[in-house]
Amino acid sequence: MLARALGGDIPRSGDSDRTDALAVLADFRADWFACLTSRPAELFELTDAVLCADGPVKTLVGLALAPEHRRGHGALYDGLNHGRLNIARLRMTLAALPLPRAIDGRLVLAVDVSPWLRPDAATAPRRSFCHTYGRGKDKHVMIPGWPYSIVAALESGRTSWTALLDALRLEPGADVIAVTAVQLRQVVERLVKAGQWQDGDLPILIVADAGYDLHRLAFLLADLPIELLGRLRSDRVMRRPTPPRVYDPYGGRPPRHGTEFVFGRPDTWGEPDQETATATSRYGTAIAMAWDQLHPRLTRRAAWIGHEMELPLIEGTVIRLTVECLPGGADPKPVWLWWSGTGGDAADVDRLWQAFLRRFDLEHTFRLFKQTLGWTAPKIRDPEAADRWTWLILAVHTQLRLARSLATDLRRPWEKPAPPERLTPARVRRGFRNLRAKT
Template sequence: MTTSMLKDSLESLQHFRQRLYEHLGARRDASLNLLDSLCANTQARSVVELSLNPAFERDYTSLYAAIEAFTPEPTARDPSPSTGLSALVSEQIPAPSPARPFWLLGVDTTPNPRPFAATLADRGVVYQPNPAPGNKPIAVGHHYSVVAALPERSRCHPPWVVPLQARRVASNTTATAVAASQMAAVLADPAQPYATALSVQVADSHYSHAAYLHALSAFSNHVVIARSAGNRVYSRAPPATDGACGHPIWYGEAFRLADPETWGSPCQSAEWPDQTASGRAIRLTLERWDDLLMRGHRDSPMQDHPFDVVRCRVFDAQTGRALFKRPLWLIVMGQRRAELSLQQIEQAYRQRFDLEHFFRFGKHPLLLDRFQTPDLTHEEHWWPLVCLAYVQLWLAAPLASDLPRPWERFLPKPLADTRLSPARVQRDFARLIRQIGTPARATKRRGISPGRVTGTPGQRRARLPIVFKRQPRLTATA
């Protein structure tokens, strides 16, 4: 990396930190210290241990005060502190290149297990892998929906994302409803570039249903690429019925993904060689059928929102054998979907899995699910704070030096023109902070708090029930 590029990266990081400091509002000094200690964390296994990090210049009580004072979204009572935080993060993302002339966004949901927090409100059943045979992969806790921008990268680059929003999925709603409101807020924000330019969103099959797709159909510059289950049934455009009486025909012949007899000839097909991350030569084959329809509901009619279906298959380049038993089906919906080629669709959806790397890294070195608090509001503040810490690591990646462990000296060295991985940037972040400094003011001792009056009894927190969405079956009475 050239000297001018390093200088630009340093100025971008300093400018972002100054703007972030101004947006943090109350307890901004402690909040920025908390973000720096998260980014430089290499030993803490719990949130309170971050107060022992040299980047946190205050007592551990200030750590909890910073989490309590942080407001991830503007409220009627305090509309100013974090207004424009997602817009501030979006300003740091490079503009699309001619090779990928659109903004790429991703959305997904991840669990936050809290099985032993009996006093925590609104806990439900969440997914959690369980290695014990015969046990169900479930736990008790919360779900969080995350919307992130996916910067352009090659396959050899580390899988970075730029988190924009993180919001808890309440028990009285669904993950798709929360994701739809998050995406609508991002796309409708005039301070962000996604409303006026072409933007593409990638998601798994959970987001390929009518309720979610209909909510985003109002944005003319937005295209959704979502995976579809292999047993879905769609419809072709209805035949023309000029002058016919009665209700108009909305759907034509059935297009069954599991029945090749109903497909017909694809409108577009492409094939190109590729290779896996391990270097295995493969061949990709994609086919596209245009202007299909899905049946909606009364609240989400879909007869006026056509989409394309793409079938993806992977073959071994030498033997020609299919590497997967079933093909990958993708839905491409949006008014500007025709501007995307088959190769761009496949590459965009492949980058969706970068979100999984973010969840894994966030839940271990960044302590994303380690905040053991009985206060639901504090937990909801913690997740956006961790996302901001991850954005700081992403901006500091061009400036960080690789510091391998003694047992890692034989691993492949990162390329000179690529960013380091999040874990490697975190190892060197403490040095960067010492060099560039911090906008946070030095701590001022206020004396020792008197605390609770001696003899005052503490109140026991109420034990709250677990929320089960499925209602119990009614039993017949004699």
């Protein structure tokens, strides 16, 4: 079945694109059922109930009233609490599906953490304090819950679609960067094994937001065919390369770091290596300035406290992005980005900051999970059951993505018509009940 999803050597003479897309969707549904090793019928019908329920999912027991769920509410809870699924096989299935690519043909992945908040579940085990934003300006609140690290492939252009590849619950006290590095390594290895990346292809670009130690990630994943791109705080200080050594009659240890590059002090920047100005429809003129071969000065504390060898010099490119205006009239502030590559030209700088903007498509996926698919609606006590429900939601979203070209726009009277390629996941879900019988 995966051979058909990958466009293998299965003959299909005269089939249309719609028939091909329907075959890929049907194959994934069969593979999803095969991944369910215990209580498969209950979990499969629960998946269809989430796909075909009218309106947003508000409660878990309400899914038992959907026509697609032919069992009672007791079987629903039994499947979620005592069911089993082969996560390794499901991860490989997701990696083998057709994935979106950037304009230049490379894979662009995004990684981020989304919390499943459980502040009132005092008896729920293995909760962590999840970082959330309060209602006040620059207000941060730590709330107990289960944080999940999500990896997805991004599309090019403005869209609310992503191709989900992995989900991992972060244990309390875990080293987030180390766990994320292992997760990304496994995702890349599965993509290589599935034939999504081959020797000679462009490196896979991984995009992350602020909060990730990009330099440590680059060090841990240096042996993979990837590039890292992420946002930095505006108070960071970088160092330039070491200047050429000049003979010193008094001797002494040669310096390892060059002069400082302080984000908040323009007098330390110097002339940028690359500078571009791009006209956009939403932000006015976007100006990007890039400085090559900058690195942070690492110290033996925090994540590097147990590093026995000499601390590495992790060079990259710093990009400063400014725009004329923001939607809604907010005051635009500069965005600082760091790219693990060096020696980029003006085209690379434009490609990188536009790829970073696509990272926010993952936020649309998180909002769909919580507001429409009801990811955080169930009051689950067992974290293993929460993992099963999370993977079920990923399977739901994947089916919606595969049905994107098959769905009919069942719009509300107050909604504007949308072409098939511009349908949102929520609007594709409205018509999935009509597709279910054909799969």
